[in-house]
Amino acid sequence: MKLFIIRFGIFCILLLIGLSLFSTFLKTGQKNYDSTGCYKLKLMLDEKSLDPEIIVFGSSVAEGSIIPKVLSEKTGKTSFNAALSGRRIIDWNSVAFSFLDYTKNNKIIILDIFPNAFNETNQLYFPHEFYPYLQNKFVKRALSPISETYNKMTSLPFYYLTQLNTTIILNSIVGFRDLLFNFNSKIPDGYMGYNSITSTYEKSNLSNLIKPEISDRSIELYEDIFSAAAEKNIRVVLVGTPIFIEGRRFYQNIDSIYNWGKRWDSIYTNVDFVNFLNDKAIILNKNYFSNNTHLNDSGAMELSKKLGIVLTQTREE
Amino acid sequence: MLFNSLEYLWFFPTVVIIYYSLPSHKRWVLLLLASYFFYMSWKVEYIFLIIFSTLVDYFLALKIHQAKNSTQRKFFLVFSLVSNLGLLAAFKYANFISENINQFLTFTNTDKHLPYLDILLPVGISFYTFQTLSYTIDVYRGKIPPENNIGRFALYVTYFPQLVAGPIERAKSFIPELKKKVTFNYVNVVSGLRRILWGLFKKVVVADRVSAIVNHVYATSDDQNGLTLLLATYLFAFQIYCDFSGYSDIAIGSSRILGINLMENFKAPYFSKSISEFWSRWHISLSSWFKDYVYISLGGNRVKVSRMIVNILIVFLVSGFWHGANWTFIAWGLIHGLLLISEYFLKLDSRGDLNFTPSQKLIRIIVSFNLVTLAWIFFRADSINHAFSMFNNILTLDNWNFDINNFSLAIGGIPLVTWPKLILSFAFIVIMLLIEYGIYFNNFRKAFFALNSIIRWGTYYAVIICIILFGNHGNVEFIYFQF
Numbered sequence: 001m002k003l004f005i006i007r008f009g010i011f012c013i014l015l016l017i018g019l020s021l022f023s024t025f026l027k028t029g030q031k032n033y034d035s036t037g038c039y040k041l042k043l044m045l046d047e048k049s050l051d052p053e054i055i056v057f058g059s060s061v062a063e064g065s066i067i068p069k070v071l072s073e074k075t076g077k078t079s080f081n082a083a084l085s086g087r088r089i090i091d092w093n094s095v096a097f098s099f100l101d102y103t104k105n106n107k108i109i110i111l112d113i114f115p116n117a118f119n120e121t122n123q124l125y126f127p128h129e130f131y132p133y134l135q136n137k138f139v140k141r142a143l144s145p146i147s148e149t150y151n152k153m154t155s156l157p158f159y160y161l162t163q164l165n166t167t168i169i170l171n172s173i174v175g176f177r178d179l180l181f182n183f184n185s186k187i188p189d190g191y192m193g194y195n196s197i198t199s200t201y202e203k204s205n206l207s208n209l210i211k212p213e214i215s216d217r218s219i220e221l222y223e224d225i226f227s228a229a230a231e232k233n234i235r236v237v238l239v240g241t242p243i244f245i246e247g248r249r250f251y252q253n254i255d256s257i258y259n260w261g262k263r264w265d266s267i268y269t270n271v272d273f274v275n276f277l278n279d280k281a282i283i284l285n286k287n288y289f290s291n292n293t294h295l296n297d298s299g300a301m302e303l304s305k306k307l308g309i310v311l312t313q314t315r316e317e
Numbered sequence: 318m319l320f321n322s323l324e325y326l327w328f329f330p331t332v333v334i335i336y337y338s339l340p341s342h343k344r345w346v347l348l349l350l351a352s353y354f355f356y357m358s359w360k361v362e363y364i365f366l367i368i369f370s371t372l373v374d375y376f377l378a379l380k381i382h383q384a385k386n387s388t389q390r391k392f393f394l395v396f397s398l399v400s401n402l403g404l405l406a407a408f409k410y411a412n413f414i415s416e417n418i419n420q421f422l423t424f425t426n427t428d429k430h431l432p433y434l435d436i437l438l439p440v441g442i443s444f445y446t447f448q449t450l451s452y453t454i455d456v457y458r459g460k461i462p463p464e465n466n467i468g469r470f471a472l473y474v475t476y477f478p479q480l481v482a483g484p485i486e487r488a489k490s491f492i493p494e495l496k497k498k499v500t501f502n503y504v505n506v507v508s509g510l511r512r513i514l515w516g517l518f519k520k521v522v523v524a525d526r527v528s529a530i531v532n533h534v535y536a537t538s539d540d541q542n543g544l545t546l547l548l549a550t551y552l553f554a555f556q557i558y559c560d561f562s563g564y565s566d567i568a569i570g571s572s573r574i575l576g577i578n579l580m581e582n583f584k585a586p587y588f589s590k591s592i593s594e595f596w597s598r599w600h601i602s603l604s605s606w607f608k609d610y611v612y613i614s615l616g617g618n619r620v621k622v623s624r625m626i627v628n629i630l631i632v633f634l635v636s637g638f639w640h641g642a643n644w645t646f647i648a649w650g651l652i653h654g655l656l657l658i659s660e661y662f663l664k665l666d667s668r669g670d671l672n673f674t675p676s677q678k679l680i681r682i683i684v685s686f687n688l689v690t691l692a693w694i695f696f697r698a699d700s701i702n703h704a705f706s707m708f709n710n711i712l713t714l715d716n717w718n719f720d721i722n723n724f725s726l727a728i729g730g731i732p733l734v735t736w737p738k739l740i741l742s743f744a745f746i747v748i749m750l751l752i753e754y755g756i757y758f759n760n761f762r763k764a765f766f767a768l769n770s771i772i773r774w775g776t777y778y779a780v781i782i783c784i785i786l787f788g789n790h791g792n793v794e795f796i797y798f799q800f
Contacts, residue, residue, distance in 0.1 A: 001337070001501040003503060004501070004503050004506055004507070011777070014774075018778065019785075158785070161785050162785055162786070162790040163790075164786055166737060
């Protein structure tokens with residue numbers, strides 16, 4: 001039995017070392033992979049170096065609609081757009097809570113409200129962007145309740161390896177190579193997180209009506225962010241994003257989503273709701289949209305200017 | 318608790334550590350408790366069915382043994398058969414029987430209908446019922462004495478490695494295994510671990526990877542073309558083999574670690590040179606059960622040819638019905654029965670010392686494999702109509718075309734099955750077949766052990782990495798759990 005224990009022990013230790021090395025390679029590669037998602041997560045979950053006075057959280061809608069440079073010009077404050085494409089509050093909240101935990105300079109947090117903002121989902125968009133940070137307490141708290149898979153990922157060593165696919169492995173190889181050989185980054189100098197969309201309006205052929213969900217967990221998370229922000233005297237500005245007028249008919253119960261903005265505005269003293277849903281100067285202009293819910297760079301410029309003006313005003317104004 | 322779940326990863330080592338820490342004569346208590354826990358982790362209430370089965374057969378076997386005359390012995394045997402098969406009928410076949418009676422009543426314009434019972438099939442009921450039945454019949458036949466220790470007998474019925482999907486053990490060989498004094502044996506434990514690893518590979522890397530394709534294609538069979546359906550059927554042949562033999566490997570491996578030998582259940586069945594050879598290599602514990610307790614009881618082949626044909630058909634119809642309460646399984650059994658009878662008349666049985674040339678062997682293997690695979694269509698289809706419509710689509714050669722998108726749904730615009738994934742799945746099937754061929758026909762084991770330990774360990778690591786990286790880890794149930 002002694003011989004077995006020794007050999008089995010050595011086998012397991014070697015296996016553990018091998019898996020750890022492989023895991024480190026993948027996580028390091030993934031962390032340094034040249035995508036805006038990985039870069040933003042690295043800044044806020046790993047380096048914790050990003051601390052602007054105005055920060056934007058949310059999905060691709062916010063990422064492509066709010067230009068930090070314009071906000072900075074209007075308000076004189078440093079800005080960064082930390083919104084993440086393809087994500088909803090149920091997973092991006094980890095980034096917001098991590099930021100709220102370390103920030104010293106922040107004055108304003110901007111969050112987007114759009115038709116699918118409160119949707120519950122158990123299949124995350126590019127979950128591997130979070131792989132390097134699975135032991136981060138905010139990531140753990142955000143991912144664990146989403147599904148059993150993400151719960152296992154954050155609680156069992158190496159479990160995320162079972163979710164690997166060739167894309168993730170290739171991304172990791174590229175990220176590792178970039179780290180070792182300092183390849184030129186696709187992230188431009190002075191990057192402020194805004195993802196410019198240059199395409200013109202593309203009509204969606206939606207055959208079914210989209211009925212956005214309102215999940216309790218999403219509502220709870222928004223409210224937790226308001227409370228955490230209030231503790232640090234941070235103002236939260238909820239931006240009800242515009243929808244192109246012709247595309248609006250595809251969405252049911254939009255008001256029930258956007259009304260949450262109004263409700264929170266009236267309940268929380270540190271929360272303001274700025275609604276662009278009915279802003280005719282934007283929603284009637286096809287040239288401002290790349291699709292029904294996403295603004296292109298012209299639309300983003302228009303919205304950011306208007307938002308910048310709002311940010312200079314106090315709540316009473 | 319599934320063998321491929323994280324729960325089992327904790328459960329089994331804990332049992333092993335406690336098992337070898339206990340004195341030999343107390344270990345059966347641990348195994349019994351562990352087995353009950355294992356079964357109750359699935360559904361607590363159904364443990365009472367196992368306990369009922371255990372008590373009935375324990376006492377009836379004693380009564381059979383003590384009976385003074387053959388009438389009494391027969392009475393107790395019939396009591397046991399009725400109790401066990403009654404349990405099986407109530408939980409597994411009640412709805413099938415009432416559905417068919419209702420169809421008949423509808424056909425005869427009768428207003429009254431039998432109710433549908435909303436009951437969940439107790440996992441493994443067909444396996445442990447057959448195991449307890451074999452015990453009572455063997456006691457009746459005087460082949461074994463009854464077991465006096467009720468605890469040990471309960472362990473015979475519920476032993477967790479083989480409780481829910483076999484192998485269906487016989488009391489004659491298995492009760493002595495449970496009684497023997499086990500000491501820690503390095504070779505056995507390592508061999509058990511290796512067997513578990515191989516079983517996991519077959520289940521998680523081969524069977525569960527292709528299950529996504531098979532499930533999708535069969536669920537959308539009306540919209541699929543013949544080539545896609547045919548490919549999915551071939552994939553199903555490997556899915557069911559790797560799923561079930563993978564389970565048996567893990568069961569045998571787990572038990573071997575505990576020093577208890579289980580019978581082999583599969584011996585590379587897809588390399589069989591005839592259907593009769595296939596049945597001596599596929600689900601051996603069940604086919605030998607039917608041979609010993611049904612076929613031989615009916616007279617076996619020591620009867621007139623016409624009677625023997627009837628016997629074969631009965632065995633295969635019952636075997637099909639054992640697999641599930643659906644006409645598809647009965648049809649599947651019937652097809653195999655007819656194939657065996659055809660083989661008998663055509664003198665194509667390949668068992669025994671027959672010298673085939675390599676090309677004869679290959680042709681026989683290919684023909685047998687294709688016949689078995691086509692019969693799987695009935696096994697996998699939802700209904701007889703579904704199976705016929707599948708055959709119809711397959712035979713409509715005009716619409717054959719290959720499109721990888723037919724193999725899966727696209728989620729969020731991203732197809733689940735891509736070329737690299739499909740090629741990888743085929744590659745794993747080929748690797749599995751080559752290894753199994755080597756194990757069963759080319760003394761691969763001996764050659765493997767002759768390799769130096771670095772290569773052997775490297776192989777183990779490679780298999781583990783394959784399981785982690787390429788396995789489907791969605792806790793997919795074993796197909797045979799439903800039987």
